[in-house]
Amino acid sequence: MATDRRQASIFRSIDWWTILIYIALLTFGWISVCGASYSYGETDIFSLDSRSGMQIVWIGTSIVLGFVIVMLDDRFYDTFAYIIYALLLLLLFATIFNPHSIKGSRSWLVLGPLRLQPAEFAKFATALALSKLMSTYGYSIHQWKHFGAALAVILLPMVFIVLQRETGSALVYLAFFLVFYREGMAGSVLFTGVAMVVYFVVGIRFAEVYMGHTPTSVGEFSVLLMVQLFSIGMVWVYASRRVALQMLFCSLAVTLVSLLLLLIPVDIVYVQMALVVLLIGYLLWSWLSTRVRTYLFISLFAMGSVAFFYGADFIMQNVMEPHQRSRINVLLGLDEDLRGAGYNVHQSEIAIGSGGLRGKGFLNGTQTKLKFVPEQDTDFIFCTVGEEEGFVGSASVLLLFLALILRLIYLSERQPYHFSRIYGYCVLSIFLFHVFINVGMVLGLTPVIGIPLPFFSYGGSSLWGFTFLLFIFLRLDASRNRSR
Numbered sequence: 001m002a003t004d005r006r007q008a009s010i011f012r013s014i015d016w017w018t019i020l021i022y023i024a025l026l027t028f029g030w031i032s033v034c035g036a037s038y039s040y041g042e043t044d045i046f047s048l049d050s051r052s053g054m055q056i057v058w059i060g061t062s063i064v065l066g067f068v069i070v071m072l073d074d075r076f077y078d079t080f081a082y083i084i085y086a087l088l089l090l091l092l093f094a095t096i097f098n099p100h101s102i103k104g105s106r107s108w109l110v111l112g113p114l115r116l117q118p119a120e121f122a123k124f125a126t127a128l129a130l131s132k133l134m135s136t137y138g139y140s141i142h143q144w145k146h147f148g149a150a151l152a153v154i155l156l157p158m159v160f161i162v163l164q165r166e167t168g169s170a171l172v173y174l175a176f177f178l179v180f181y182r183e184g185m186a187g188s189v190l191f192t193g194v195a196m197v198v199y200f201v202v203g204i205r206f207a208e209v210y211m212g213h214t215p216t217s218v219g220e221f222s223v224l225l226m227v228q229l230f231s232i233g234m235v236w237v238y239a240s241r242r243v244a245l246q247m248l249f250c251s252l253a254v255t256l257v258s259l260l261l262l263l264i265p266v267d268i269v270y271v272q273m274a275l276v277v278l279l280i281g282y283l284l285w286s287w288l289s290t291r292v293r294t295y296l297f298i299s300l301f302a303m304g305s306v307a308f309f310y311g312a313d314f315i316m317q318n319v320m321e322p323h324q325r326s327r328i329n330v331l332l333g334l335d336e337d338l339r340g341a342g343y344n345v346h347q348s349e350i351a352i353g354s355g356g357l358r359g360k361g362f363l364n365g366t367q368t369k370l371k372f373v374p375e376q377d378t379d380f381i382f383c384t385v386g387e388e389e390g391f392v393g394s395a396s397v398l399l400l401f402l403a404l405i406l407r408l409i410y411l412s413e414r415q416p417y418h419f420s421r422i423y424g425y426c427v428l429s430i431f432l433f434h435v436f437i438n439v440g441m442v443l444g445l446t447p448v449i450g451i452p453l454p455f456f457s458y459g460g461s462s463l464w465g466f467t468f469l470l471f472i473f474l475r476l477d478a479s480r481n482r483s484r
Helices: 002-013 016-037 051-071 075-079 081-096 118-134 144-163 167-182 187-205 218-238 241-263 269-290 293-318 322-331 343-354 382-413 418-442 460-478
Strands: 109-111 114-116
Touching: 002 460, 016 051, 016 382, 016 460, 051 460, 075 081, 075 460, 081 118, 081 144, 114 460, 118 144, 118 167, 118 418, 118 460, 144 167, 167 187, 167 418, 187 218, 187 293, 218 241, 218 269, 218 293, 241 269, 269 293, 293 322, 343 382, 343 418, 382 418, 382 460, 418 460
Parallel strands: none
Antiparallel strands: 109 114
């Protein structure tokens, strides 16, 4: 009777709105897999010999897994978080030596007819371990040793996955930095990450663009100027506005004077580099004279910015493989390469654009039926949505994902325990990263790194992995009112 009452309480407390969104996404996902994998002349889309038929099996097993997860005691996930994490780490490590290579990646374990990708399951294991660590009594993200421990929890699976030659899946773990930000990480850390991305994009994109008839690179000049402005902005926010105004005046005055040198063929990047060096020296002097450590941290930001920019340029030119450089150049608009690195994205854009407002209808897509888009039922499955369902269908899918993200935020904020709240933010961060990057790469807005669209891309590993992520959180949320 006690067990029956507990199960009845779980079903009353579980968030059925999230489950309805989950079912809706599974339904749309199966329709998309069916459209992407269908070939002219097929008569049975439910056959287990077809990918659409197998996807029904993965969906059915995922629903069963979700039911089992909900039936387990919520304290199971808290108690065994580290053990689950350790087991998945061992599995990831063993996969490195996997003799089976699929499309150049060793991230798959082949067990007869079954293929599993441990990296997909390591996401929920890492989320559990991170939640367990950060909810420990006395934990503070502002202490370097605690923050370092959390970074180690994230970096370990990333390293193992990179060694499996699956860089795209490893990058997903960067989403956990959003959890750090929610739990009190300084906004300057997040700003630093955004600044690095801006340096890379601007520096590489305009590296070969020159000012007038001078050897001054627009990209290099712009990055060095941004290093100064960003550093001065941090002084304004975290130290002294008076000092920031003085630094800003000097920086802009020297920059404007140096621009007059464009009348003669001289590289004024040297002037900007000298300004950055003087800025760093002044910040270090301010730190030594006032003993305010903020100036030291800002000087380290400026030095790190310069080191990152020139280091990234060196790595791209001398370390990266040609196909990796080609992908970045295509993304930044430096190359088109419609028959090489840009082929997937170009064909995907054609498929989405051909759908128009209402699409061509179920199983009526031409780009996808004629297999013009590679990986169209896995990484590029969103192009099938755009072609067959048009703008209306694509917008509906994105609104469903938005509803899921907003619902996860609401559920996370109402958690009374640190463990469940942190885990909830881990879940929504991973979903947000996957949706943003996958849809962005299909539209040509983000790099092609090969990660699935949750509940849409064909395959059991990703579907099971996302189901584990979501339903563990739903189980934790269902016990939010239980007194511990």
